[in-house]
Amino acid sequence: MPADRPARSRRGTERKGDVRERAILDTCEALLSQKGYDAMTVGDIAQGAGITRGALYFYFGSKPEVVTALVARTVEHLWERSRATAEADDPRRAIATAMRRTVELWNEHGLVMRTAIDLSLTVPEIGELWNHTADLFIAAITAVLERAGVRAGAEPEQAPAMARALCWMIERTFYHASQGSPEVLREASSTCEHIWLISAGLTA
Amino acid sequence: MPADRPARSRRGTERKGDVRERAILDTCEALLSQKGYDAMTVGDIAQGAGITRGALYFYFGSKPEVVTALVARTVEHLWERSRATAEADDPRRAIATAMRRTVELWNEHGLVMRTAIDLSLTVPEIGELWNHTADLFIAAITAVLERAGVRAGAEPEQAPAMARALCWMIERTFYHASQGSPEVLREASSTCEHIWLISAGLTA
DNA sequence: TCAAAAATCTACACCACGTCGAGTTTTATC
DNA sequence: GATAAAACTCGACGTGGTGTAGATTTTTGA
Incomplete structure (x- = not known):
C-alpha cells in the first residue's frame, strides 16, 4: 500500500x-x-x-476499525520481514533462521499480534488478516517439510496438515511466552524448533 | 461442587x-x-x-460472571471425564485413547471451550479455569512422554517443555477444527496424534 | 485571495449495564 | 396452618460509552 x-x-x-x-x-x-x-x-x-x-x-x-487498522499496519510489517525467510537450502538452517526471525517478530510486535489473535473471532476483518498471515507461514513450513523429505499431499500425516498443526503450536506457544520475559520466549522457541526438527525427520 | x-x-x-x-x-x-x-x-x-x-x-x-459459571460447569465435566485418561502402560495406546477422548470432548463442548479460550484474557477467572485445565493436560502429556523415554527435566528439549508445546498445538488445532465438520476434527486429531507420537520417539 | 475540501468541535440520542428499594412468593418453624 | 425469615422478582433509575448530526474552523490548491 x-x-x-x-x-x-x-x-x-x-x-x-x-x-x-x-x-x-x-x-x-x-x-x-x-x-x-x-x-x-x-x-x-x-x-x-x-x-x-x-x-x-x-x-x-468505530473502535474495532481503529484496532483493525493497527493490526493491518503491523501485519504488513510482518509480511515485509518474512518475505525472504526459509529460503535456505538446508532444512535445518531454514528452520533455525525461521525461528530466530519469529522470536524477533514476537519481541517487537507481540502485543499487537496477541490482540489480533484475541479479536479474530469478534472482528471478522482482523480474523481474515490473521488467517492470511497464518496461511503464509503454513505455506513456508510446508515447503521446508517437503524439502526435508516429508511426503506432500492432503492426508493428515503429510506435509500441509503437519505444517498447519506446527504453525498453531508456534502461534499459541509464542502467544503465551511473549507475555513473559524475552528469556522465556527464547526457551519456548527452542522447544518449538526441536519439535519442528523431529517432525521433519531431522532427528539429531 | x-x-x-x-x-x-x-x-x-x-x-x-x-x-x-x-x-x-x-x-x-x-x-x-x-x-x-x-x-x-x-x-x-x-x-x-x-x-x-x-x-x-x-x-x-454481571454478564462475565454468567459466562464464567457456564465455563466452570463445562470444565468440571472435562475434569470428570479426563480423570482416568492416559493411564495405559503402552504409550502408543495411551496417546491413541487420549486423542480419542479429546475428539469427543471438543465435539460435545467445543463451543464453550472456544469461548473460554477467547475470554481467557479479558475475564481473569475464566483464564485461571482454563489454565488449570491446560496444566492437567500438560501433566498427562508429560507423563506419557517420559514413559516413552523422553528425558525429564526443565530444559526446552525435555519432557515438560515439549508437553506444553504439544498441548498448545492440540488446543489451537482443535479450536480451529471444531468450527468445521466432525470430519475435519478427526483429521486434525490424526495429525496431532502423529506429531505427538514422533515427538515421543515412537516413530512408526 | 478565495472557494472547496479536510479537519475539528459540541451537542444529542441511544443502548446496555448494573443498582436500588419495594414488592411477592417460597420455605421453615412453632 | 399461622407467621416470620429467606428466597426470589420486578420496574425504575443513574451512569458511561457509543455513534451521529450540523455548525464551524483550518488547510489546501489554484
Missing part, C-alpha cells in the same frame, strides 16, 4: 490527517498495552491523540 | 432458584452459539430464561 504514492511533485504530500491517523494508531497501541482492548475507550484514544471523540470518528468509523 | 448436598432429608432439596440458575446457563450457552459473546445482551439471557434483567442480577453479578 505505501507503494502507490503518486509523487505529486517531489516533497512528501503529507496531509495533516496522515499524521493524526498515525498518532491515533500509536495511541491505540499504547493504550492497548496499558488497559487492554475493552477497558480502552474511544475517548481515551482521542484524548491520547490530542483530538476529541468527534474528530476521531472522522478518521475511523 | 455438586458433591456437597447436605442431603437435607431424602428428596432432592431442589430450590426453585437452582432450576432458574440452570436455565440461565443453558440459555447463555444457546445464545453464545447464536450471536456470540458481545452481541449477546444480559436482557437476552434473562428473556430466554423467562425472567427479567433485574431478576437475573439476583443470581449473577
Whole structure:
C-alpha cells in the first residue's frame, strides 16, 4: 500500500490527517498495552491523540476499525520481514533462521499480534488478516517439510496438515511466552524448533 | 461442587432458584452459539430464561460472571471425564485413547471451550479455569512422554517443555477444527496424534 | 485571495449495564 | 396452618460509552 504514492511533485504530500491517523494508531497501541482492548475507550484514544471523540470518528468509523487498522499496519510489517525467510537450502538452517526471525517478530510486535489473535473471532476483518498471515507461514513450513523429505499431499500425516498443526503450536506457544520475559520466549522457541526438527525427520 | 448436598432429608432439596440458575446457563450457552459473546445482551439471557434483567442480577453479578459459571460447569465435566485418561502402560495406546477422548470432548463442548479460550484474557477467572485445565493436560502429556523415554527435566528439549508445546498445538488445532465438520476434527486429531507420537520417539 | 475540501468541535440520542428499594412468593418453624 | 425469615422478582433509575448530526474552523490548491 505505501507503494502507490503518486509523487505529486517531489516533497512528501503529507496531509495533516496522515499524521493524526498515525498518532491515533500509536495511541491505540499504547493504550492497548496499558488497559487492554475493552477497558480502552474511544475517548481515551482521542484524548491520547490530542483530538476529541468527534474528530476521531472522522478518521475511523468505530473502535474495532481503529484496532483493525493497527493490526493491518503491523501485519504488513510482518509480511515485509518474512518475505525472504526459509529460503535456505538446508532444512535445518531454514528452520533455525525461521525461528530466530519469529522470536524477533514476537519481541517487537507481540502485543499487537496477541490482540489480533484475541479479536479474530469478534472482528471478522482482523480474523481474515490473521488467517492470511497464518496461511503464509503454513505455506513456508510446508515447503521446508517437503524439502526435508516429508511426503506432500492432503492426508493428515503429510506435509500441509503437519505444517498447519506446527504453525498453531508456534502461534499459541509464542502467544503465551511473549507475555513473559524475552528469556522465556527464547526457551519456548527452542522447544518449538526441536519439535519442528523431529517432525521433519531431522532427528539429531 | 455438586458433591456437597447436605442431603437435607431424602428428596432432592431442589430450590426453585437452582432450576432458574440452570436455565440461565443453558440459555447463555444457546445464545453464545447464536450471536456470540458481545452481541449477546444480559436482557437476552434473562428473556430466554423467562425472567427479567433485574431478576437475573439476583443470581449473577454481571454478564462475565454468567459466562464464567457456564465455563466452570463445562470444565468440571472435562475434569470428570479426563480423570482416568492416559493411564495405559503402552504409550502408543495411551496417546491413541487420549486423542480419542479429546475428539469427543471438543465435539460435545467445543463451543464453550472456544469461548473460554477467547475470554481467557479479558475475564481473569475464566483464564485461571482454563489454565488449570491446560496444566492437567500438560501433566498427562508429560507423563506419557517420559514413559516413552523422553528425558525429564526443565530444559526446552525435555519432557515438560515439549508437553506444553504439544498441548498448545492440540488446543489451537482443535479450536480451529471444531468450527468445521466432525470430519475435519478427526483429521486434525490424526495429525496431532502423529506429531505427538514422533515427538515421543515412537516413530512408526 | 478565495472557494472547496479536510479537519475539528459540541451537542444529542441511544443502548446496555448494573443498582436500588419495594414488592411477592417460597420455605421453615412453632 | 399461622407467621416470620429467606428466597426470589420486578420496574425504575443513574451512569458511561457509543455513534451521529450540523455548525464551524483550518488547510489546501489554484
